[in-house]
Amino acid sequence: MTPHATDHQAVHELLGSYALDTLNDLEARRVERHVTRCDDCHAELRSLLGAVDALAVAPDQHELPVAIRTSVLDAIDAIDAIEAGSATTARFGAVSDRPTWAARASRRFVVGRPAFAAVAAACLLVVGVGVGSQLNWSGDGPSRPSDAGIRTPADTMTGTSGVVDVDTSGALADTTMELVDVHGAGMLVTKNLPEPPAGYAWRVWGVSGGHDMHAIGPLDPDAEGTMALQPVIGVHGHDYDAVAITLERADAGGDSQQGPVVGWARMA
Structure with missing residues (x-):
């Protein structure tokens, strides 16, 4: 299996946790970076075009109750144990050891990650993803921005x-x-x-x-x-x-x- 295929499969396995906002920042950024660049993901998203209308984007986003998060993670731990055929160390451990549900200061997006998951999918389908190289300013930019350019x-x-x-x-x-x-x-x-x-x-x-x-x-x-x-x-x-x-x-x-x-x- 190629490195891309391996990463693609790993990201797919993380999507559910991404939607629940249970990933740490590094894992979440990995998902976002892969989906932005992956042609296979773009094709899969386009195939879901008919389901876009089912994506509900509410103006007010609310945190998923901790009790629901906890029960989901408990279920994942139980499934891991069954698939292993014997007792195994819980992937997420005790509740106190699990990722914090608080908003993280390092987030780049104004909307929360659960909202971004739905909105980004819709935007990917509607306008596509523009993947480009990082642009750099030459020089220090306008010396007097308050006087330059148009005002409105x-x-x-x-x-x-x-x-x-x-x-x-x-x-x-x-x-x-x-x-x-x-x-x-x-x-x-x-x-x-x-x-x-x-x-x-x-x-x-x-x-x-x-x-x-x-x-x-x-x-x-x-x-x-x-x-x-x-x-x-x-x-x-x-x-x-x-x-x-x-x-x-x-x-x-x-x-x-x-x-x-x-x-x-x-x-x-």
């Missing part, structure tokens, strides 16, 4: 999306943005977004009337620089005409736009 999407908004390279290095040449309707909730899918220049950060904004910018929060590209997801429509009861990403100084206040718009998207 209305200044350049035509069609359903656009990216403005505020740095002449071409670092955003392969970046794309798309606003996808996933069961009534807008999901911003950003592909090939590089790490911002040192001292800067990406921020996401809801846009009303083409000019009014409402802060949603920071956006970090994932560790591979390939795709980032963020819910933007229907969050906190707000509906927006579009969403935009700006390049802000990392130490700037989160509710006041100071930097230029580098990209925007709206529903087709």
Whole structure:
């Protein structure tokens, strides 16, 4: 069996635990990295196109009760023992030894992993996965981002999306943005977004009337620089005409736009 086939099989065995959010960070990142890059996984997901409508994405995500997690892990331990034909060391051990269910600080995604599992599957089927190389900025980026570029999407908004390279290095040449309707909730899918220049950060904004910018929060590209997801429509009861990403100084206040718009998207 090839290394890829071995990894593919191992990831499939981890999917159930991934959906339950019982994997540690390293295992969860392994699943996400494999699914993003694997052509076989893409083909399998496309074959499930008819089941996309069954993926429920609720606006409010809730932690799975600990009692359910515990019973699931107990069942897995029991199955392991039966398959081994004799008593065996429990894979997950005592409850106190099991992975913590608390949110982990190292998570890259705004949505929790159980939500990401459903939303990512839907997005993979609807828009595909853009796999690209890590992009790097040449130089230190704009020296005065508060004075550079456009101020609001209305200044350049035509069609359903656009990216403005505020740095002449071409670092955003392969970046794309798309606003996808996933069961009534807008999901911003950003592909090939590089790490911002040192001292800067990406921020996401809801846009009303083409000019009014409402802060949603920071956006970090994932560790591979390939795709980032963020819910933007229907969050906190707000509906927006579009969403935009700006390049802000990392130490700037989160509710006041100071930097230029580098990209925007709206529903087709």
